[in-house]
Amino acid sequence: MENKRYERTNRLAEAPEMTAREADEAFAVCVETVKRNMAYFGSTVPAAASVDGIYPKTANDDWTDGFWTGEMWLSYEETGDSAFKREALASVADFERRMKERVVVDHHDMGFLFSPSCVAAWRLLKREGAMEEEQHESVMNDAAIEQAKRTALAAADNLMGRFQEKGGFFQAWGTAGDPKEYRLIIDCLLNMPLLFWASEVTGNPIYREKAECHIRTAMAHVVRDDYSTYHTYYFDPETGAPVKGITQQGNRNGSIWARGQAWGIYGSALSYGYFHDPEYMRLFDGVTACFMENLPSDLIPYWDFDFNDGSPEPRDSSAAAIAACGLLEMARYVEQEKAGLLISMASKLMKALTDRCLLRDGAPGAGILLHGTYAKRSKENGVNQSGVDEFNLWGDYFYMEALMRMRKDWERYW
Ligand code: GLY
Numbered sequence: 001m002e003n004k005r006y007e008r009t010n011r012l013a014e015a016p017e018m019t020a021r022e023a024d025e026a027f028a029v030c031v032e033t034v035k036r037n038m039a040y041f042g043s044t045v046p047a048a049a050s051v052d053g054i055y056p057k058t059a060n061d062d063w064t065d066g067f068w069t070g071e072m073w074l075s076y077e078e079t080g081d082s083a084f085k086r087e088a089l090a091s092v093a094d095f096e097r098r099m100k101e102r103v104v105v106d107h108h109d110m111g112f113l114f115s116p117s118c119v120a121a122w123r124l125l126k127r128e129g130a131m132e133e134e135q136h137e138s139v140m141n142d143a144a145i146e147q148a149k150r151t152a153l154a155a156a157d158n159l160m161g162r163f164q165e166k167g168g169f170f171q172a173w174g175t176a177g178d179p180k181e182y183r184l185i186i187d188c189l190l191n192m193p194l195l196f197w198a199s200e201v202t203g204n205p206i207y208r209e210k211a212e213c214h215i216r217t218a219m220a221h222v223v224r225d226d227y228s229t230y231h232t233y234y235f236d237p238e239t240g241a242p243v244k245g246i247t248q249q250g251n252r253n254g255s256i257w258a259r260g261q262a263w264g265i266y267g268s269a270l271s272y273g274y275f276h277d278p279e280y281m282r283l284f285d286g287v288t289a290c291f292m293e294n295l296p297s298d299l300i301p302y303w304d305f306d307f308n309d310g311s312p313e314p315r316d317s318s319a320a321a322i323a324a325c326g327l328l329e330m331a332r333y334v335e336q337e338k339a340g341l342l343i344s345m346a347s348k349l350m351k352a353l354t355d356r357c358l359l360r361d362g363a364p365g366a367g368i369l370l371h372g373t374y375a376k377r378s379k380e381n382g383v384n385q386s387g388v389d390e391f392n393l394w395g396d397y398f399y400m401e402a403l404m405r406m407r408k409d410w411e412r413y414w
Helices: 003-007 020-041 065-079 082-101 110-134 142-160 186-202 206-222 258-275 278-293 317-330 336-357 393-407
Strands: 183-185 232-235 242-246 372-375 386-390
Touching (some): 065 110, 110 186, 142 186, 142 206, 186 258, 206 232, 206 242, 206 258, 258 278
Antiparallel strands (some): 183 232, 232 242
């Protein structure tokens, strides 16, 4: 364990942890919000980010829609209320339609879409069925399990079509093979568990092998020597040689985009969980320490670590929620002393998020976690600005997931 690196993360030293009661209360607030919004959104889906504090109603056609289903599954796990299950299953059916009709699926975000929706359904309903069998009840919903499985497998196959042998990675955006888009992005680490799952259910190792190849390529190039990270990395389409790292949503090519760093934390923890490769542990320790060292004193990350205490720039609360999930995931695999440290760091982040960003008793259409930033335009990134200091769906989802992880031994959707 890189104790020395963590010792330098003194931003967290004096911060209070979250109590079990606070975590229970916060989760209850989330469940109320999901319930209110299920009524508000009906068969529509919240947009990726809110506008003036309210999510617009949209169709299932963005990379973020699986998070909304995931929020419903988490609420169902907590309450056992069949209303959540009914809506989540309707959403799984809509994901099957989306996959069949190929609605905005020509990109790499199959894991973000299909893990918290369809893989979650598959895992939860199978577990429910096993328990019911023990109780000699026969209400297992085989049809729903099959639908979730074939939809998630179709998504995994779709993602496999984006693997680039030259370079050894999954191409993020654009037409597969397009030389102008021949790059990976750090976020894609979260798409890899869909492929681990696909190997598990089919018995075919190819999904897992390509995922592991991608992870190795990504880690070798997006993680800089000081464990800060690039958002995206280009390769030569002719030779597969690494070309350059640049940002898409960060402030500068050489800066640290807070959410990208958080994807690195959670992505390396999940990778370690599947492969138990010490190299992934080393990277996790490094990217985690770098994230912690760059937090402002109130622990709510600025959207890019070019900014810190005193800056008027907006925050990205979602980055802290993602990081907390990664810390809690890695805590499952390490010895007691290190697990205690990781859980304590996660708890401090969650306490800060709860005190500063959790919206209680919001209006219909409002989200859970205030102060997220989807994309902020800068001189270098040229990105379309949206969702600045707003709710975003992944912030809401990962905040709930982290609370769930703090409160029970949770079987991951990833
Ligand atoms: N995966 C896209 C984002 O984090 O904005």
